Amino acid sequence: MRERSHELVGIFVNCGRMDKGLKGAKALKQYIAKALLEALGEREAESVAYGLLEDLFEIDRTAVLTDAPLELVEEEWDELWDAVEQLKKHVPLQHVTGVAPFFNRKFIVTPETLVPRPETEELVQLILEENQGDLFNVLDIGTGTGCIPITLDLEMPHCDAFAVDISEKALFVARRNAVYLDAAVEFEQMDVLKDALPFQQTFDVIVSNPPYICEREKADMHENVLKYDPHLALFVPDDAPLLFYKRIADLAMDHLNDGGKLYFEINEAYGKETKAMLEEKGFEEVRIVRDLNGKDRIVRAER
Template sequence: MNITASYIRRNLQGRYDPREAGNLSRIICCEILGQQTVDYYLGKDIILSVKEEQELESILSRLHNFEPIQYILGEARFLGRTFRVTPGVLIPRPETEELVEMMLKELSPVSRVLDVGTGSGCIAISLAKELPESQVTAWDVSGEALSIAAANSKALQASVRFEQRDVLTYEPCVADCYDVIVSNPPYVTEAEKQEMEHNVLDWEPSLALFVPDTDPLRFYRRIAVLGLEMLTSGGKLYFEINRAFGKDTVAMLCETGYRAVRLQKDISHNDRFVIAEK
């Protein structure tokens, strides 16, 4: 019997549902304490040193405060690659993986791509790795995020140019010329805070999450306006969106002058992506 795994699950009772507690138990045993996955599933126990016991108690204390396991690990997986993450960047989501997979099916192998609000760099780096002949640029307003993204790019040997830009105030120049602009910007309204889990609300950067209730499309609108100047003819916008504002985002892009605007659902059948052509 795996006494350590059982102890972890019991310790997390009341804070996490049984399925999530079991998943956290596996991650702690296998990815942090070094147990072989096959031994974990066979129910074999692990002998912990005093240092490892202390580490385990520290991890459980952090989980009791709803700190995401990705921040405890210091990394998250995205499309088969490992990205460093800290509370200075959002944890990559499966929906964003869907967005990148969609782009990889549609983009030319030789494209000039701009990722607005890059965070950990997961979108930009994944595109640069899968489309090595393309030129990928990534913006973020946060210096901390750019530092993490640049470190991820170096570790994964990707070719991405990172620039600190505030998209809400940036004025384009002649050198800004792209075939594609992609963005997963802040889109959670303040009113939606009460529905959010503690591990997101208390730990992930609010700068990358929230927009005012009075202007939920502020980033999409600004990027759309910039796209009119920065995109080549026929260039495309790819947005990950708040599922509550799919039709509003489509209407805004049509009014701004984009064509072939389409709204697509994610694997959970929620409105999640909007694609538009200049």
């Protein structure tokens, strides 16, 4: 290990220059966690330290627990130092490393895309459980990183996946993820509130995790979300909490096959309202599904 590397790690923990004893992944994880302790607290510092090593250098938990030898070059130590400094300033790990986990895969994320969340994994899992067998078409509206259609394409061999987003920058990221993960998804730009669908076919599944947070809810949100996630993907006017759901429901009525299914990730405060709206528009088998935290998180319906 180069001399400068030891100096950098010494800076991490504010305890001076490191000796030559820091040779393994376990020791490095411990020093990173200690460096982040004051900013993040013990539990989060431990979790972030593990995630940082895996995302930057593919040093996984097994390597840490077995204290595998380190093989980092000087440039990687510099990268690690920069990452720790950002994390100490409360920049989210996913924005520091540029990747986020989703369904046991890593997706590229940028400031133009919403970081995939565990609740959306539950949405995808429900779609997988309810749609097995024959070839079918799926459309994701407001795709962001592309995590939903890419995952469905990779998990279901008989799926043809399509996706739209208003942001060309988000679509650039989604296409990169599809190439990186070897998924076949057709992406197109679309303003869902104004434009017609750019695809000719009808669909067996339409899914969307649209903006659903009211402006008045900003005061209750974590600063990291407000500062680093794109507001275009988050917020709706206070007087129109179902703005996107109503429009997408109308599109679904026109573009779902008979018996086709519609899936929404929702604001927990508007589950009953979303369900009632879909029933009024003629959807059947409308059901609210709670997430692992017991909150109303998904509404599914059939045409």
